Amino acid sequence: MLITPKDNRQVYLRKLKSKDFDKLFIYLQHLSEDTKxxxxxxxxxxRSIIDVYSNTDFYSGYIAIDIESADIIAYAIIKIGYLEHDASRLQSYGVMLSNTSDCxxxxxxxxxxxxxxxxxSLFQFILSxxxxxxxxxxxxxxxxQASNKKAVNFYKRNAFVILGQFYHLGDNYDMLLDIL
Ligand SMILES: CC(C)(COP(=O)(O)OP(=O)(O)OC[C@H]1O[C@@H](n2cnc3c(N)ncnc32)[C@H](O)[C@@H]1OP(=O)(O)O)[C@@H](O)C(=O)NCCC(=O)NCCS
Structure with a gap:
């Protein structure tokens, strides 16, 4: 899927493939400390990129590529199911977790x-x-992180709702989107 987000630059959205791993590594290295x-x-x-995507039953990567430079300019990951690490916290909100219908x-x-x-655009592509x-x-x-206003607004704009709040190196929100 093609989009034109700024300066007439065309950006292509698609699933991550193994041939993209070197470019993904470069993308991740170039993120600012704040974004990291x-x-x-x-x-x-x-190694971590290869390890995660050796398990394609559970993990899918999605990327945006600037056509002009051929660089990756955005990357998102979907894990099918929930994170064990987050499970008890999510259940404390009364949510019944599923490893097939949650991601x-x-x-x-x-x-x-x-x-x-x-x-x-990348999120709408993933949703579809x-x-x-x-x-x-x-x-x-x-x-x-509650202090990450850009991301909190981004999720709200995409119809995520706040499930609850927890403390880890500052205040954080758990958020959820029901796919309609
Ligand atoms: C959060 C992130 C993924 C959003 O992607 P993005 O391309 O910057 O966001 P978009 O331009 O598509 O904006 C979508 C919505 O996000 C919000 N948003 C984006 N930039 C914003 C800013 N500078 N200030 C406040 N809200 C902002 C707005 O609600 C916006 O809606 P609008 O288009 O109606 O204004 C991106 O900013 C990012 O990578 N941030 C650093 C890493 C991070 O925080 N990841 C999430 C971890 S939980």
């Missing part, structure tokens, strides 16, 4: 491309793919 602190579904070294989501956009619609699967709900990967 907010996005951490896995470590940013090559867990973490998005990132390169710093120079943030706030121009790439995150929204998920609608063709058994997944009915999306949780956030480890919640979202």
């Amino acid at each position: 602190k907010r996005f951490g579904p896995h470590l940013f070294d090559r 867990t989501f973490a998005p990132s956009v390169a710093d120079e491309w943030q706030s121009c619609g790439v995150g929204n 793919e998920l609608k063709a699967t058994k997944v009915k709900r999306i949780f956030l990967w480890g919640g979202v």
Whole structure:
């Protein structure tokens, strides 16, 4: 899928493939410290990328590519099911978790491309793919830092609702989207 988020630059959205791993590594290395602190579904070294995506039954990556430079400019990951690490906290809100109809989501956009619609478009692309699967709900990967206004607004704009609040190195929200 093609979008034109800024300066007439065309950006292509698609699923991550193994041939993209080197470019994904470069993308992750170039994120600012601020963005890295907010996005951490896995470590940013090559081995971790290969390890995560050796399990394609559970993990899917999605990328946005700037056609002009051929660089990856956004990356998001979906894990089918919930994170064991988050399970008891999510259950404390009265949620019944499922490893087939729930999934867990973490998005990132390169710093120079943030706030121009790439995150929204990539999320809508992922949502359209998920609608063709058994997944009915999306949780956030480890919640979202309450201080991360950009991300909190991004999730609210995409119809996520706040399930509850927890403390980990500051206040965080757990948020959920029911796929209609
Ligand atoms: C959060 C993130 C994925 C959003 O992607 P994005 O491409 O920057 O967001 P978009 O431009 O698509 O904006 C979508 C919505 O997000 C919100 N948003 C985006 N930039 C914003 C900003 N600078 N200030 C406040 N809200 C903002 C707005 O509600 C916006 O809706 P609008 O288009 O009606 O204004 C991206 O900013 C990012 O990678 N941030 C750093 C890593 C991170 O925080 N990941 C999430 C961890 S939980």
